[in-house]
Amino acid sequence: xxxxxxxxxxxxxxxxxxxxxxxxxxxxxxxxxxxxxxxxGYRRNESARVLRRGRTATIGLVxxxxxxxxxxxxxxxxxxxxxxxxxxxxxxxxxxxxxxxxELVLTFCARRVDGLIIVPAGTDHDYLLPELxxxxxxxxxxxxxxxxxxxxxxxxxxxxxxxVGHLIRHGHRRIAFLGDSASIFTASERLRGYRRALAxxxxxxxxxxxxxxxxxxxxxxxxxxxxxxxxxxxxFTGNGRITVAALRTGHRPALVGFDDFELADVLRPGxxxxxxxxDGLGRTAAEMLFRRLSGEPGPAERIQLPTxxxxxxxxxxxxx
Amino acid sequence: xxxxxxxxxxxxxxxxxxxxxxxxxxxxxxxxxxxxxxxxGYRRNESARVLRRGRTATIGLVxxxxxxxxxxxxxxxxxxxxxxxxxxxxxxxxxxxxxxxxELVLTFCARRVDGLIIVPAGTDHDYLLPELxxxxxxxxxxxxxxxxxxxxxxxxxxxxxxxVGHLIRHGHRRIAFLGDSASIFTASERLRGYRRALAxxxxxxxxxxxxxxxxxxxxxxxxxxxxxxxxxxxxFTGNGRITVAALRTGHRPALVGFDDFELADVLRPGxxxxxxxxDGLGRTAAEMLFRRLSGEPGPAERIQLPTxxxxxxxxxxxxx
DNA sequence: GGGCCGGTGGACAACGTTGTCATCCGGTCC
DNA sequence: GGACCGGATGACAACGTTGTCCACCGGCCC
Numbered sequence: 001x002x003x004x005x006x007x008x009x010x011x012x013x014x015x016x017x018x019x020x021x022x023x024x025x026x027x028x029x030x031x032x033x034x035x036x037x038x039x040x041g042y043r044r045n046e047s048a049r050v051l052r053r054g055r056t057a058t059i060g061l062v063x064x065x066x067x068x069x070x071x072x073x074x075x076x077x078x079x080x081x082x083x084x085x086x087x088x089x090x091x092x093x094x095x096x097x098x099x100x101x102x103e104l105v106l107t108f109c110a111r112r113v114d115g116l117i118i119v120p121a122g123t124d125h126d127y128l129l130p131e132l133x134x135x136x137x138x139x140x141x142x143x144x145x146x147x148x149x150x151x152x153x154x155x156x157x158x159x160x161x162x163x164v165g166h167l168i169r170h171g172h173r174r175i176a177f178l179g180d181s182a183s184i185f186t187a188s189e190r191l192r193g194y195r196r197a198l199a200x201x202x203x204x205x206x207x208x209x210x211x212x213x214x215x216x217x218x219x220x221x222x223x224x225x226x227x228x229x230x231x232x233x234x235x236f237t238g239n240g241r242i243t244v245a246a247l248r249t250g251h252r253p254a255l256v257g258f259d260d261f262e263l264a265d266v267l268r269p270g271x272x273x274x275x276x277x278x279d280g281l282g283r284t285a286a287e288m289l290f291r292r293l294s295g296e297p298g299p300a301e302r303i304q305l306p307t308x309x310x311x312x313x314x315x316x317x318x319x320x
Numbered sequence: 321x322x323x324x325x326x327x328x329x330x331x332x333x334x335x336x337x338x339x340x341x342x343x344x345x346x347x348x349x350x351x352x353x354x355x356x357x358x359x360x361g362y363r364r365n366e367s368a369r370v371l372r373r374g375r376t377a378t379i380g381l382v383x384x385x386x387x388x389x390x391x392x393x394x395x396x397x398x399x400x401x402x403x404x405x406x407x408x409x410x411x412x413x414x415x416x417x418x419x420x421x422x423e424l425v426l427t428f429c430a431r432r433v434d435g436l437i438i439v440p441a442g443t444d445h446d447y448l449l450p451e452l453x454x455x456x457x458x459x460x461x462x463x464x465x466x467x468x469x470x471x472x473x474x475x476x477x478x479x480x481x482x483x484v485g486h487l488i489r490h491g492h493r494r495i496a497f498l499g500d501s502a503s504i505f506t507a508s509e510r511l512r513g514y515r516r517a518l519a520x521x522x523x524x525x526x527x528x529x530x531x532x533x534x535x536x537x538x539x540x541x542x543x544x545x546x547x548x549x550x551x552x553x554x555x556f557t558g559n560g561r562i563t564v565a566a567l568r569t570g571h572r573p574a575l576v577g578f579d580d581f582e583l584a585d586v587l588r589p590g591x592x593x594x595x596x597x598x599d600g601l602g603r604t605a606a607e608m609l610f611r612r613l614s615g616e617p618g619p620a621e622r623i624q625l626p627t628x629x630x631x632x633x634x635x636x637x638x639x640x
Numbered sequence: 641g642g643g644c645c646g647g648t649g650g651a652c653a654a655c656g657t658t659g660t661c662a663t664c665c666g667g668t669c670c
Numbered sequence: 671g672g673a674c675c676g677g678a679t680g681a682c683a684a685c686g687t688t689g690t691c692c693a694c695c696g697g698c699c700c
Binding site for chain 1: 647
């Protein structure tokens with residue numbers, strides 16, 4: 001900028017004015033400056049600008065894994081909203097590890113992101129308090145965090161309730177639940193919905209039909225249940241990865257899965273799912289974040305997005 | 321930092337030394353400083369640090385669409401490598417639009433990323449020259465860019481050649497090619513491999529069996545070909561999205577697809593694919609970038625990654 | 641002609657950090 | 671006792687921007 005000023009024969013501040021479209025510059029002078037900028041290939045140094053102004057026009061996004069289609073869809077939505085607000089996105093995958101989540105968040109904060117969208121891996125977010133005090137906005141997405149803050153989640157229990165109810169209406173009485181680790185909020189909520197649906201139908205809750213754990217063990221769990229005496233006639237799977245793991249076993253009991261996924265309609269039979277919208281989740285969270293950044297006051301909000309049951313065949317198979 | 325210094329009763333510089341683990345600080349003093357830092361909840365301002373030091377420890381990643389599983393896998397690999405090198409990733413989706421690609425890249429440059437990994441949407445990258453001169457490293461991934469720079473791509477022509485050869489060996493003589501728009505490098509390379517395989521087998525090249533265009537039109541194109549007189553007995557699809565579009569038509573001719581995808585093994589028949597590794601692509605590109613950033617000299621390299629044919633059933637269907 | 645005004649441009653400090661160099665102090669060596 | 675040394679600490683400038691405030695100039699009004 002100094003060089004540009006020298007080349008154009010004006011003061012530093014005048015160049016700054018031109019670069020920022022500030023009023024009070026003679027058009028002729030401005031033109032000289034623009035020419036000098038073009039000639040020298042000058043580009044403003046954002047770091048210095050950030051240092052001076054305080055706002056970085058950057059938000060941080062912490063998800064579990066970008067490579068998971070659910071979160072990558074969410075990422076894309078966040079990115080689009082950020083773009084519309086002139087912001088960039090720093091993103092990182094926590095891999096469901098609270099320590100890594102914390103590290104990522106604090107690194108983002110050190111870079112003075114304006115705001116954060118976090119899919120919490122842990123449950124303790126006290127480490128965020130000083131940052132919130134410092135004026136960084138935060139929105140929890142997909143799961144609630146360990147403190148009062150804006151939160152966008154989907155109707156996990158309601159969705160599971162609807163999915164399991166669908167199987168019950170098709171005559172099933174022994175329905176297995178394959179879910180993610182019980183420590184994960186979405187998993188326990190969905191289990192709650194499953195239990196409520198069974199209870200409302202007057203069906204017994206059989207612990208041997210419930211398996212919670214990482215997706216890569218879900219296949220084996222399903223095989224074990226089906227091999228046991230008095231096996232389930234239907235399965236409710238607690239997320240997209242688990243649904244895929246169940247399908248990969250080759251068994252084809254009646255099945256309803258939480259989360260829609262590509263090719264669910266191409267498989268035979270098509271896979272009936274309770275769909276939530278990764279897109280909607282990301283968009284809603286990002287929009288809420290930017291509302292806060294633009295100064296919207298008020299207590300922490302908690303938005304719950306609806307789910308939608310999509311019958312495709314697998315969930316309509318009657319019990320044998 | 322000023323406040324910390326005051327609280328600990330030392331000079332600014334001493335705090336800086338402690339924060340950066342520089343030698344030459346009395347352990348007792350250091351302890352006082354650490355205590356003051358903890359008490360005040362101080363965290364270093366990276367913007368100021370960047371301003372002073374010049375390196376941002378941030379790289380920019382421009383891909384086509386994070387929500388595409390291929391690119392999200394690549395993203396994850398880049399992120400992991402960056403993490404190991406203590407860097408963060410700013411990412412953006414170009415949506416195959418050269419203008420947007422350029423905007424993203426220039427925005428990243430204004431933020432003084434240390435380096436860039438670009439999946440080029442356009443073919444003209446002269447706009448990058450001033451940035452490269454300014455010391456920003458750049459690696460093109462998945463496709464070559466419009467200038468001499470490090471590039472990591474996969475063996476597109478070879479992979480297509482292998483896939484089409486596989487169909488030929490299973491007795492097919494009329495093989496359709498469904499590819500992405502011909503203007504996209506990977507698409508035209510794969511078409512080249514297809515043509516070479518046909519030529520080597522002495523098969524005629526029939527233009528009516530070739531359809532190039534966006535994935536959402538591939539289904540209709542396939543239906544039209546199959547409805548024509550003398551339809552193809554096999555199809556080679558030029559990328560993952562097009563493979564899915566073809567499957568969604570419900571027709572099940574012999575098929576080999578470029579790109580592996582989740583559930584390819586669960587469909588019946590399993591889908592035979594020419595797999596490339598989004599992971600390997602991202603990792604290789606990022607590692608090359610960090611080698612350059614750590615000062616490795618030498619001319620621009622071009623790395624080609626191999627592909628792998630995975631037979632699963634759909635590619636082994638004989639002609640009727 | 642003096643005072644004032646709006647339009648233009650510049651000087652300077654400040655943002656929070658780090659690199660350079662100077663200072664200070666206690667001890668050691670001749 | 672003075673020169674010297676090494677370790678610890680600090681003062682200060684600089685990074686590139688922007689906000690604040692002041693200076694200048696030509697014209698206009700009384």
